[in-house]
Amino acid sequence: MKNGLVLFVGAFAVIGLSSAGVLLSAHNQFGALTQYKDPIEETLHPAPLRGTADRGRMVYQDLGCVSCHTQQVRREGFGGDIARQWGVRQSVARDYIREKTVFLGHSRIGPDLRNAAARPYADAEYFYKLLYAPASVAPGTNMPSYAFLFEVRPIPPGQPSPHALQLTGKYAAPAGHEVVPTPRAVALVAYLRSLNDTYEYPEAAPYVPAVKQGGGH
Ligand code: HEC
Numbered sequence: 001m002k003n004g005l006v007l008f009v010g011a012f013a014v015i016g017l018s019s020a021g022v023l024l025s026a027h028n029q030f031g032a033l034t035q036y037k038d039p040i041e042e043t044l045h046p047a048p049l050r051g052t053a054d055r056g057r058m059v060y061q062d063l064g065c066v067s068c069h070t071q072q073v074r075r076e077g078f079g080g081d082i083a084r085q086w087g088v089r090q091s092v093a094r095d096y097i098r099e100k101t102v103f104l105g106h107s108r109i110g111p112d113l114r115n116a117a118a119r120p121y122a123d124a125e126y127f128y129k130l131l132y133a134p135a136s137v138a139p140g141t142n143m144p145s146y147a148f149l150f151e152v153r154p155i156p157p158g159q160p161s162p163h164a165l166q167l168t169g170k171y172a173a174p175a176g177h178e179v180v181p182t183p184r185a186v187a188l189v190a191y192l193r194s195l196n197d198t199y200e201y202p203e204a205a206p207y208v209p210a211v212k213q214g215g216g217h
Contacts, residue, residue, distance in 0.1 A: 030093050036201055045199040048098050056191025059184050061101060063146065070105035071114040075206060086112040087197060092204045095197045110143055117196040127189045128165050128181055136171040149185035152177050
């Protein structure tokens with residue numbers, strides 16, 4: 001085999017160049033995406049995650065919420081995500097540029113959370129209760145309890161915490177005690193409350209197929 005070296009270098013170059021092409025074109029498409037500046041309001045979208053919410057993103061990662069929840073809204077015609085009110089539009093790559101790790105997920109044991117903050121009932125108290133005692137807000141749910149993110153402590157005399165959860169019935173704290181979120185719970189809820197992709201980027205507009213002109217042959 002006289003040209004063995006040439007063959008080897010050639011094959012190496014072909015594989016190397018095509019892999020580089022795949023990587024560079026992906027980088028060109030997604031890696032180079034930046035915030036979008038609204039032409040009228042001059043605001044930037046998506047807004048960066050604030051400190052607490054960004055720490056909450058790591059709590060979400062640590063606790064493996066991604067094993068049951070996705071964060072990607074499919075466009076109409078590709079599943080019922082929009083009909084189920086999981087979002088008002090499809091998710092686009094630009095939605096994720098502020099997140100170092102993207103939690104797209106692939107299993108939907110629970111609802112998609114990409115727009116968790118947009119649910120009409122979802123105030124901070126709802127998220128705290130859901131994490132502490134899921135059945136207190138969603139009876140019969142499969143969502144596991146994350147009670148370890150809360151502290152059940154005796155109420156200091158005359159000084160109940162303003163952050164204590166308002167739980168009733170069998171979920172209420174024992175007499176003289178209160179349930180208070182730990183800093184990890186506060187961060188996680190700040191993250192959940194940041195999930196709201198409603199800005200209409202040009203690329204998020206639904207695809208409308210061109211109408212065929214009638215007649216012609
Ligand atoms: C074993 C699967 C599972 C895991 C793990 C899980 N969840 Fe859930 N989650 C669910 C299910 C099921 C529901 C639906 C509750 C219901 O019945 O309404 C839910 C509901 C929710 C909702 C309310 C969504 C809505 O539309 O109102 C939020 C927010 C949520 N989960 C956050 C989390 C977070 C944060 C974590 C990680 C700390 C987590 N979940 C881990 C299964 C899971």
